[in-house]
Amino acid sequence: MDTKHADPSVWGKGGRPMSCKRFQRLLHLNQPGEISQREAEELRQHLRQCEPCSLEYRRIQRADGFIDELRSFAPTPRDPNQLTAGILRRIRTESAPRYTIGLVDRILGAFLQPSVRFAALAVILILVSTFMIQLVGVLGSVSALEVKLASGPPASRVAAEPVYTAQSTTLQKSARPEDLRSLPGVIPVTVESGRFTVPAKDVESILSHYTIESVASMVGASALRVDRTTIEKIIHELRSTVTLTFRGGREGA
């Protein structure tokens, strides 16, 4: 026992002097190259004097006998050639050019990520929605076109609608200009420069509902202040000069 540790105040756990703590560390680093020559000499001195440390040292040497056995244990793979072949195969696989496969794999692999999956789903929904909206618009346009085609000529050709016109020189001479304005409220007839103009579609209606006698009121006989003979003359002239024309368009028979 180291006489330096006689004082109980410097004794540590396990009945061993506290200064032994330093040597405990050296005891476990007792292999070549782990402690300096000076530390090794100090340890040897201590072991000669400290019985607990000396006993532990011998136990450590005994334990190291087991560790030496484990150190000399040199395990080898069960089948070295198979291991070598596996290594070379793996190198070959990882060294092979994989631009095409790798690119496809990376793209497909990206869809394994939830964020990419949701983004792709959102893009698909947007594309489908846009397509549907455009499809509805196109169908609407086609429908409107069909309606237009079915409803007749365009508005620009309405001006060329057929009308019947008739001329009466007697009417022109006997009537004052201010009396020869159109006769609203009777029939859609306009009178201009002694010429009567009646839409063709209204002729049948006029012929069905009006007699010669009613024409006097039609043309405003009272306003014109003409007698019956003059009216009959006017009617005769109108009959003889009836012409089919196209308002705003070409004239025809």
Add this chain to the structure above:
Amino acid sequence: MNDVSRSTGEPKPGVSGAPSVGGFDSFEDLVQAYQPYAYSLALKFLCDEDEAMDAVQEVFVRVWKHLDRYDRNKKFTTWLYTIVSNVCVDRFRSLSRARSLFRSDEGNRFLEDLPDETDWATLHARGQLVEIINVLARGLSKKQRLVFTLRDLQDLSVDEVVEITGLSVGSVKTNLHYARAWIRNMLIRRYGVKGEDL
């Protein structure tokens, strides 16, 4: 460095440009020469044959890929062991989670797993040495396990351990101290006391 598949009969992979190491004619020769070193360290660290085989494959793939980074002025085994250590530490994380190889102070629980037999020839024949290492190292941290394996089971110098692990000399010695204290204590309690004739 032209034929890496001489004995496998498989097509030659593109190996042009890979530098030669140690005068080997092919990468296959290099693998055959060094795979025992890699396997030994991997098995002693991981204590699982299948894991060690996979680790060695991964190691040599990395060697193949990064052979140009090898400093020819240094020992090839030191560079190889560095790669083995990195691969094994990575694998050890998942392996330790699977096996619950967490550090525990309940050394007594581990002692029961050590065999009664102390005849090493018998233990070797039974394939129990790996299991003994596994039990002894089960209570070590990852760093302690690595330093102990490199220094005491692979018999590498402190300087090599420093270079392989990237730890400082002081850190290597501290980890070595705690690892040895733990393992020696277990061995003494399991076998030393029983046959105490000191």
